[in-house]
Each structure stands twice: as C-alpha cells, then as structure tokens.
Amino acid sequence: MITDPVPEDSQQRIWQVVAAIPRGKVASYGQVAELAGLPRAARLVGRILKNLPAGSKLPWHRVIRSNGKLAFATDSEQYHCQLDQLQAEGIAVINARVNPVYFLW
DNA sequence: TGAGTGACTTGAG
DNA sequence: ACTCAAGCCACTC
Numbered sequence: 001m002i003t004d005p006v007p008e009d010s011q012q013r014i015w016q017v018v019a020a021i022p023r024g025k026v027a028s029y030g031q032v033a034e035l036a037g038l039p040r041a042a043r044l045v046g047r048i049l050k051n052l053p054a055g056s057k058l059p060w061h062r063v064i065r066s067n068g069k070l071a072f073a074t075d076s077e078q079y080h081c082q083l084d085q086l087q088a089e090g091i092a093v094i095n096a097r098v099n100p101v102y103f104l105w
Numbered sequence: 106t107g108a109g110t111g112a113c114t115t116g117a118g
Numbered sequence: 119a120c121t122c123a124a125g126c127c128a129c130t131c
Contacts, residue, residue: 010127029113033127040126042113047128050112063112071112078112 010038014048021062024089027104028066046071061085068097 013036020035021027027035029042038044049060061082064070072079074096083093091102 030115033113038127040114041128042126043111044113044127046112048112060112065112066114082112 010036010041010044011048013037014045015056015058018049018058018060018063021059021104023059024091024102025104026062026064026086026091026098026102029063029071030066031103031105032063059085062089064098068100068103070096070098 014032017032017035018027029045030040033039033041033045036045045063049058049063052058052060070079070082072082086093086098092099
C-alpha cells in the first residue's frame, strides 16, 4: 500500500539540513527547504523552527531570509537574540542585513 | 469545508 | 527601494 507522506519525516530532514550549516555561514528558508527535498516549502521551514524545543542545539540562527535580512522585526527580542548568535560566529550584520557572501550558496 | 494566518520566495510594476 | 500579488505548506477557527 502507499504509505503516508509522514510530515514528521520532513521535520527530521529540515533539522538535519539546518544542523549541517557550517559555522560562520547562513542559509535562507527556501534553500533549507530545497536541500531537505521540499522545494517551495520555505514557510514550512519557518513553522518547524518556531516549533523547535528549547535546547535543541540546532543552529536555527543561521537560517535567514533570502534578502539577507532576519525573519524578525528589528525591535523584537528574537531578532536581537539571533543577531547576537550570528555575531558570535563572526558574521557581520550591517544595517540589519547579512552580507550575501556569508550565504551557503 | 473554507477563509485566515505565518520565523517565506519570486516576479511585476 | 517600494508595494502588490500569487504560490507554497501546515495549522487554526
């Protein structure tokens, strides 16, 4: 019989892709989705990351928008947290935007 | 069942 | 550089 798509599997794949992002590099939601075998599922990636359990050790901060900006408002708590993590890895964020040179692609 | 929403992307104007 | 619209997947009401 045909097995179900099993959404949990996709979640597992996304986790693995995010975990595979090397230190000092970043990737966009769309890129992560594509690498996970889920093209155009950028929104799904965002949903999965939002659903991350605390202390998952997943480098979720390395996942940003395709335009180099973070997915949060610049005045939000999450934004500053992510910004801090990125700078801790030597990634420079200029004018609320990450230089494309840091992208995995 | 269907409209609304979201840590998104892309293209057009 | 800006806004708008359409497409995308999963969840909520």
